[in-house]
Amino acid sequence: MPVDLKDRTALVTGSTSGIGKATAIALAARGAHVLVVGRNAERAGRVVAEIEGGGGRASSRLTTLGDLESAQDLARWATEAGDGHVDILVNNAGVALLGPSDAATETEFDETFGLNVKVPFFLVAALAPAMAERGWGSIVNVSTMVASFGQPGMAMYGASRAALELLTKAWAAEYGPRGVRVNAVAPGPTRTRMTEGIPDEMVNQLAGLAPAGRVAEPEELASAIVFLASEDASFIHGVTVPVDGGRAST
Ligand SMILES: NC(=O)c1ccc[n+]([C@@H]2O[C@H](COP(=O)([O-])OP(=O)(O)OC[C@H]3O[C@@H](n4cnc5c(N)ncnc54)[C@H](OP(=O)(O)O)[C@@H]3O)[C@@H](O)[C@H]2O)c1
Structure with missing residues (x-):
């Protein structure tokens, strides 16, 4: 494994679990100092211990993200x-x-757009200018395959991620000329705590519509995120890579 990210600091939101955890571990394996963020102390401690146990460097922060101040x-x-x-x-x-949609409350709408759009927006606003000043930075947004097509029951969630995909292009245009690449991945169903909360048959049915015909492991998302984050993707700006077993192409 190359340690090409040795002098890089990587902030991964939601890295106490699932896709974020696998990404944090993979970035640390490439040498990055990883900043692990989530709400659950035990899960955060386990991720930091796993990274340090593998010889990597990690620090952690417990926070509930959702608004400008938290970002x-x-x-x-x-x-x-x-x-x-x-x-x-x-x-x-x-x-x-x-x-x-007709059962959604305003609180749920605000929570969804707060965490899925507002927080990324203001994290980029806070961090991208300094990356641009140093002439190097890489931002990867995690979207979802349902940002690209209509799926009953996922209108609010899909719309929030569609906003993030447009922001990915807008930020690439805004910060790319100063050395900051901005890209996204759009996962299909992936085996994490998030999908544990959804009935198996619904997850399998959704996954079964893609050519791969199965649910992804978080590490399969992490490898795409690390690729985009690193110089392996040095000429890639403003794209959303579907990591969905082929669903977006069907
Ligand atoms: N799993 C899928 O099938 C799937 C498909 C498409 C897209 N995605 C996207 O992938 C991303 C990661 O999801 P996942 O599947 O890996 O889920 P997960 O295992 O449930 O992980 C979610 C992570 O986000 C953190 N988090 C949640 N709400 C937070 C808040 N308000 N403030 C701070 N941290 C918060 C959690 O922290 P704690 O655990 O410490 O509370 C955890 O680290 C999400 O953006 C999701 O929309 C997932």
Whole structure:
């Protein structure tokens, strides 16, 4: 495994579990100092221990993200914990509140757009200018395959991620000329705590519509995220890579 990210600090939101955890571990294996973020102390401790046990470097922060202040606080802490610099930002934390649109409440709508759109927006606003000043930065946003097609019960969630995909292009245009690449991945159903909360038959049915015909493991998402975050993807700006077993192509 190359240690090409040795001098990089990587902030991964929602890295106490699932896709974010696998990404944090994979970035640390490439040498990055990883900033692990989530709400659950035990899960955060386990991720940091796993990274350190593998010879990597990690620091952690417990926070509930959802608004401007939480994003700005995290950016301030991350810059300090990262010895003055955050080079890689993975906007991964998200909430998927599923159900009919006519049953959704305003609180659920605000929670969804708060965590899935507002927090990434203000983390980028807080961190990308310093990346641009240093002339190198890489941002990877975690979207979803249901940002690209209509899926009953996923209107609010899909719409929030569609906003993030447009932001991916807008930020690539805004910060790309100053050395900051911005890209996204759009996962299909992946085996994490998030899908544990959804009936198996629904997850399998959704996964079964893709050519791969199965649910992904978080590590299969992490490898795409790390690719985009690293210089392996040095000429890739503003794209959303479907990592969905082929669903978007059907
Ligand atoms: N799993 C899928 O099938 C799938 C498919 C498409 C897209 N995605 C996207 O992938 C991303 C990761 O999801 P996952 O499947 O890996 O889920 P997961 O295992 O449930 O992980 C979610 C992570 O986000 C953190 N988090 C959630 N709400 C938070 C908040 N308000 N403030 C701070 N941290 C918060 C959790 O922290 P704690 O555990 O510490 O509370 C955890 O680390 C999400 O954006 C999701 O929309 C997932």
